[in-house]
Amino acid sequence: MATSFFLFILTATFSSSILTTVFSFEPAPLQDFCVADPSNLGAVRVNGLACKNPLFVQADDFYYSGLHVAGDTQNSYGFRISPVSVYQIPGLNTLGISMMRIDYALWGANPPHTHPRATEILTVLEGTLQVGFITSDPQNRLITKVLQRGDVFVFPVGLVHFQRNMGLTNASAIAALSSQNPGVISITNSIFGSTPPISTEILAQAFGVDNKIVKLLKKKLTHM
Known part of the structure; x- marks a missing residue:
């Protein structure tokens, strides 16, 4: 009975983990906050940015006007x-x-x-x-x-x-x-404005137009 219950819990936990992984776009934070500190280049990064020491966090870190x-x-x-x-x-x-x-x-x-x-x-x-x-x-x-x-x-x-x-x-x-x-x-x-550019021939074929139209579009986008 204990073994069956353990297997049930293990299966439910594993299924929940899969669902969370599939349906969550960004992981839930494991702390109250992680105020970004781009100047701290040596620290471990969370979501690509280092966390400011929580003791130094101020109201302005959560504010914008x-x-x-x-x-x-x-x-x-x-x-x-x-x-x-x-x-x-x-x-x-x-x-x-x-x-x-x-x-x-x-x-x-x-x-x-x-x-x-x-x-x-x-x-x-x-x-x-x-x-x-x-x-x-x-x-x-x-x-x-x-x-x-x-x-x-x-x-x-x-x-x-x-x-x-x-x-x-x-x-x-x-x-x-x-x-x-x-x-x-x-x-x-x-x-039409990628770097390096997609070849004119590929775009002409994709859009069913001639090379001149593709070149015109590329030129217009580089000047916008």
């Missing part, structure tokens, strides 16, 4: 991201969250991109945004909606998504992400 300031949207896409990550708030290290403010000029767009390590939840502060994401192969369905002030929309982890200002004024939003380092892959920049 500035999201009330609109970002400069004078660029070719007409949008600007103001991040709040571990580099703005050192206390975010190991906590598995981050956020950002996104500002959009009239008809400005945050072009198709993906966050490989995070789900994103976006809240519109001002204006009207068209948002959407694309499901994976083979369906490749576009899930899209027009949002107004106060509306919330979720972009599942890893899926290509976008936002565009559809209103008559500037727009802004706050986005929260389920990783302290969500990463971002811009579709156009990755494909």
Whole structure:
């Protein structure tokens, strides 16, 4: 009986461990916090950054001010991201969250991109945004909606998504992400602006266009 009970506990523990490994994107911290200390190059790193001595941690390690300031949207896409990550708030290290403010000029767009390590939840502060994401192969369905002030929309982890200002004024939003380092892959920049570049012939074949169009796209992206 004792042997059967032990095997049951062992199996349950092993199964729980597998489920935790499969479904957890970032491991749970084993301490209250690990305030990032980039200047401490000799210390053991947690999530890529050294931990500050807890005895020297202050309130400012968990604080940031500035999201009330609109970002400069004078660029070719007409949008600007103001991040709040571990580099703005050192206390975010190991906590598995981050956020950002996104500002959009009239008809400005945050072009198709993906966050490989995070789900994103976006809240519109001002204006009207068209948002959407694309499901994976083979369906490749576009899930899209027009949002107004106060509306919330979720972009599942890893899926290509976008936002565009559809209103008559500037727009802004706050986005929260389920990783302290969500990463971002811009579709156009990755494909046409990689270093070293993907060969023109490969891209021409992939998109069903001639080499001249691919070269034009590469040239435009390097000057944006």
